Amino acid sequence: MEESVISVRGFRKRYGAAVAVKDLSFDVKRGEIFALLGPNGSGKTSTLESLEGLRHPDGGQLSVAGIDPARQPRRLARLIGVQLQTSALPPAMTVDEAMRFFAAYHGVAEQPALVERLGLAEKRSAQYARLSVGQQRRLALAIAVCHQPRVLFLDEPTAGLDVQSRVDLHGMVRELRDRGTTVILATHDMAEAEKLADRAGILLNGELAAIGSPRQLTASGARRTRISVSTENGRLLEPGTRVGGAPLARSEEGYAVYYSDDPGRTVTSILAWLDQAGDALVDLRVERPTLEERFLEITTGGRA
């Protein structure tokens, strides 16, 4: 059985009369990238911050690398790395000073290669206040991983980053995972979660609405695979056309759009039909439901 590094059992968190999280339970295994998804106010940040030791749970049990975050925050800090969504460093602290400062508190040597890897080499002497938002987030990530934590918490890690920086960061997170670091990621970027996460949990009103791999989550939805076809003569767009039992859903910019539960069979039927009808294929696109569509289906109750 795979080792569970993060364990959440019946976790509850409230702020005054407002209940942020109610009876949440899930596990994250060693070396897994787990995405925590949910709309604003769903309880993601409360859950993450309680796991990080920043907030006290009102009920249930939390365990991170065998440590109760609320009881042993100092011990926990040595084992986890955190890139918070809202945090800051002193404005006058330079990149080099920040790396030295936090490496010293973590009891490890400085990591100059990390600064280089995150594209901050030319900013070593720049003060935190003079860094761009993207550079500040990269510095926060460098600090979070400088002590090679067993568990890495990333809250909106790519917010404010350009495309290249996102790709670099994703590569780095995968490398960390491959070295055995457990990563828990909160993001609004469904494409990022789908690309990076081994498993994801969708929170809704403080409860776990769905959990599984991105593939499992999308497969469990009501949405079917979308097939878009463009042909030379546009025969598929003619009214009343039926192909292999699948009715034409709509036409969109010259494409005939079908939805199918059995995309392989539908595509074969379309190709055969075109051959018989004397038309030729120009373009064919098969798009399985995305995590974003599944997320919207869950969070809006299918209204999206």
Add this chain to the structure above:
Amino acid sequence: MNAFLHHFAYDFKTGVRDRSRLLMFYLFPLVFFFLLGGLMSAINPTFLAGMVPAMSLFAFMCAALLNLPSVLVTAREAGVFRSYRINGVPAASIVSIPVLGTLVHMAIVSAIIAVAGARVYGAASPTALPGFLSGALLSYAAYAGLGVLIGVVASNGTAAILIAQVIYIPSIILGGLMVPVSMLPGALQKIALLLPATHAMRVMTALGGVGSAAAAPPVPWGSAAVLGAGTVLSLGLAALLFQWDSRASQPGGRKMALAILAAAPYVAAALLG
């Protein structure tokens, strides 16, 4: 170099690098010292007898009472404490290091005041240096304790400034920095005993053997005890009320009510004095 020393070195450097700290640590107190020295030595030569402790104390108040609370409140509001917490920086370091870093800057400023005061204006120098340093350290600690406590309990930067001014302005006017407390009307002398500055001036002047106290310095143990108790109480309350995060702060009224307990030694001094 261990984490505490790294943190201390960083904080000390920031005292010069950060413009607002540079202003409050050096520029404002030293410009005030040179301007006031020129003015007061011309119109009130007796001012020179207590000039060194008075101007040193003025610098302590600028740094500890006006700057320290802002540093703490701004850092907490910006989320710096959250970053510290998740990286294992202890609360004790967050509170103590700015106090110690500021102390080193204040030692430099006091040395400038002592040397320049004597050379430029002919101000009385401390004749008992260890005593003066002890008195200065105790006085700084009392103000630093209050500064830290204000930084911990103030809900935002504006509140911190307002609370600090409640102590700062009466300290300048009634605390014996400009005019000896003995020259104030009786009722104001009582009020002056509520202020740390009054006790700090007594202790620094007497222990340092400055001016008229040089001949036969009566040791003001009562004032020293008041400053000591005030320091312990304010730092203890700051530790008790410390919050990592503005969002998780306790109700402001309760915090403020507890913080006011730090005034107990000064109230006792006013009632008994």
